[in-house]
Amino acid sequence: MSSPRETQSQKTKLSISTHKGLLEVLSSAEKDWPKDAEEDHVLKDPDQELDTLPQPYRMINKLVNLLFERSWKIIEERDALKAVEPSQVLPTLYSPLLESKLNKMPTCMAISRDYVFVGGAGGFSIYNLYTARRAFAWEKLKVAVTSLCVLDLGNEMLIAPVDEMGVVRLLYFLKDGLFFIKAINDVEDVSKQMACVKVAFSSGGNFAAFLLQGAGDTWLDVYKLPRESWLKEAEHTQQAANPRTVVRQLLVDTVDPLTPDDLEMEADIYFRGDSKLTLPVHIMKIKPPKPITGTTFKSPLEVFAKVEDCCGLGSGQNHFIKDSQWERRANVFNATYKKHLEGEWEEEPLSVATVHFLLPSCLTAVLADAQSPAGVACTLGVHWTRSHNFFLYPLNRTLKDKVEPEGVWPCAAPIATSQLSPCCTYLVLACEDGVLTLWDLAKGSPLGVVALPEGCFCQSIHFMRYFLVHKGRNTYPDRPVTSRMKCVVLGTDASLHLVAAQGAQGPTIHRLVHRPERHPDDAICAVAPVPALPGMVLTFSKNGSLQLLDVARSQVVCAFGLPRPCPLATPWKPVFVVSSHHPCFLLRGHHPDEIKTVEASNFQNSLFYFNFEAYPLLENTRYCTMSQAETDAAFPPVLSLEKRCESFLQQRFEQLEKNKAEEQVHWSRLRKFSIFLQRENFKK
Known part of the structure; x- marks a missing residue:
């Protein structure tokens, strides 16, 4: 016959074996503790029955044990990694060939041919790629340069530094001369300052785009750059200038390029601050697409009767949907995601544009009215954040023309x-x-x-x-x-x-x-x-x-x-x-x-x-x-069948102009028929 202590031990073991599930970690708040915690509590060691802890100390014990187990897993992973590392074959490690010590911390860099452009506090510097020798320092700013966009055009270069205030400046570099052209978005009133977020140049340097943001607004400014005029004006200035009378910048030119030395020496690059080059021409101001709203048209017949052009229908750009339909859609959305919409919402950030300058091709030549020269961009491709559409804008236009995309590529997702x-x-x-x-x-x-x-x-x-x-x-x-x-x-x-x-x-x-x-x-x-x-x-x-x-x-x-x-x-x-x-x-x-x-x-x-x-x-x-x-x-070589297919495709592109004329004829007939049906409805 078993003793009372053995009987109690058997009952405890039975309760342990029949207990299902893991013990949950209690909340830190006492009001969240379950009322039946004392009843469900099971001792893992029967000998510790008299040493059980009351609440809240038992909860603290569980949290400490959980923290210890997680820490122990991390330690085991690190030990396993250290044990595997000696057996791994590490790649050969190479050190740099040269270290150039600068007097200021570089914030951004760009390479163009044999020059390195380094941005920092007060402006940017130009270094020789081979000798690490500073050729010029343009330090005329009170703030640091945060980004540098440099376009290599052979003997010419376009430089666009952006400072901490978001001001972007355009500079032109030719041979040994640096010319300041314009501060694109610099204003006297700081409260009205629009910060430049992105800078983009076309591959030939004929166009530039600047994305500006500020005061809850954003837009894209597109400029046409007179490269031919700049080249003539810069060459004329360099021929007329006397190198001996030009004040040159303080440079670093020592035997050891790793140790800067403040010696006044002749510069490799001149700054032509007094020379004025032709200013770029502003041709477009593009804003993000507006949200879709309801139309005022009451029937499809009224749409066909009053819309003069069919371009844009079905492209994801022009919609004729009633306000009531948008309201029903919003109500369904709010009812479905009600629990997610009840919390506080952060302010939605401004939309950002990504810009691409496209050369003449089978897709872009249709949009351009005039034939663009080879190597010169003719179309601007833009897409905005949270937008499904890729917009195409022709570049052969003026600021007076209406800014509307002449092509839209809709995508299934943003x-x-x-x-x-x-x-x-x-x-x-x-x-x-x-x-x-x-x-x-x-x-x-x-x-x-x-x-x-x-x-x-x-x-x-x-x-x-x-x-x-x-x-x-x-x-x-x-x-x-x-x-x-x-x-x-x-x-x-x-x-x-x-x-x-x-x-x-x-x-x-x-x-x-x-x-x-x-x-x-x-x-x-x-x-x-x-x-x-x-x-x-x-x-x-x-x-x-x-x-x-x-x-x-x-x-x-x-x-x-x-x-x-x-x-x-x-x-x-x-x-x-x-x-x-x-x-x-x-x-x-x-x-x-x-x-x-x-x-x-x-x-x-x-x-x-x-x-x-x-x-x-x-x-x-x-x-x-x-x-x-x-x-x-x-x-x-290309197969004859592929050549025939290519020729057929070219013919189809040539027929697009003829198809446009036929579309306008059919559209005019449809408008007349819609007006006729409206009149008949009024008579009834």
Whole structure:
């Protein structure tokens, strides 16, 4: 016969075995504690029956145990990672070839040919790419320059620095002369100041667009730039000026380019502040599309009778819907999402525009009234945040003309981001649902539609020069290819994808880098293609690592590091620039807010120079092209059937003008018939 203590122990064990579910962690508020907590409480150890804790100490004990378990899991993951790291093969790490110490912290950078433009406090400086020698310093501002947009036009350059107040200025650079043209949005009254958010130049430098925001309003200003007049005026000024009488800027020119020296020496660049160049011409002011409202028309017959032009119907731009229909739709929406709409709503941010200057092509030539010269943009493509439509505006117009899009490309979902290739031949529209539409503007047809994996959305798009894997090496064809494109897409989950399209075969998507699940610090935050290395891109991670990735093989070739690595307190936001003409890139030190030491403050004012040709591992991956015979074998001549299809497509485009005239005739008949029916209804 069992003792009373054994019987009590058996009952306790029975209650433990029949207890279902895990113990819930109680709320911190005493009013939320369940009333039956004492009844459901079960001791895991029968010997501790007399040592049970009352509330609220039992709840505190549970919270401490939960915190301990989570901390222990994190410790185990870190120990497992340290155990795996020695067995991993780390990529070869290369250090920079040159460190240029600057007197001020660089906030932004740009490369154009042999010059490096560095923005900072008070303005920007121009450095020689090879010698790290400062050629000029334009420091006429009271605030720092936050962004620099530089367009390379060969011997000419267009420079648009934007300062902390949002003021953008336009400068023109020719040979050894720098000319100030105009402050686009500078006003005397600071309260009326409109900040510049984006700057965009056309590929030929004939047009510029500035996105301005402020006082709850936003719009896009488009200017026509008189490049031919600037060239003549600048050359005349440079020939008339005497170099000996021109006051030059204080520069840095020492034997050791890493140590600045304040010696007055002759400058490489003159600032022509007294020379006045022709001002740019304002041709358009574009505002975001207005929200759709109800129409005042009472019947479809009234619509057909009073609307003079049929253009825009069915394009997603012109709607004739009654107010009552919009009210019913709003009521259904509010009733469905009532519980989500009851909370406080933050103020919706202003809409932001993305601008692309499109060259004459099969799609854009129809919109332009006059024939544009080769290489000169003729159409402006714009899409706004939270908008489904991609608008097309002709550029051969004046400010007096009515600003209306002459073409609209509607999409199934709002356009999140877009990108135009450097050759202005391919356009990618990425929607918020993760679907990408690839357009071949030269042929006037889409290359296909591709969707990112589920749960992944497009963050940025980066075009790559088309390359092929030939004899185990990434090579560039020696002549331009048509209807073939490759781009790298960075997802919102930090995954990296390669999207390729080729003619009528349809696009393909390949995942290069997977989403980091256990270690978020390894997530990619920025991507930059390397034009000098076929099929290579630079990837920047939040933990400060920088790697060179071969997208053809999905392998890391090597890594680059700074000479004095230091831990980051916040996710890394790299400031870098990759040259499109030279095999090199520049990288700035980490942000001073991340590290508060004296040594680190000097480290922030440094620019690090990396040259791909100086590293042994990259000898076999340098710039190389295929021979003529290999290119012809890889890209066979166009078939006769495709030529016939292309000729037929050209004929169809030529008939568009004839079809417009016929549409107007039918539209006039429809309007007359609608008026006749209205009169008959009135008689009744």
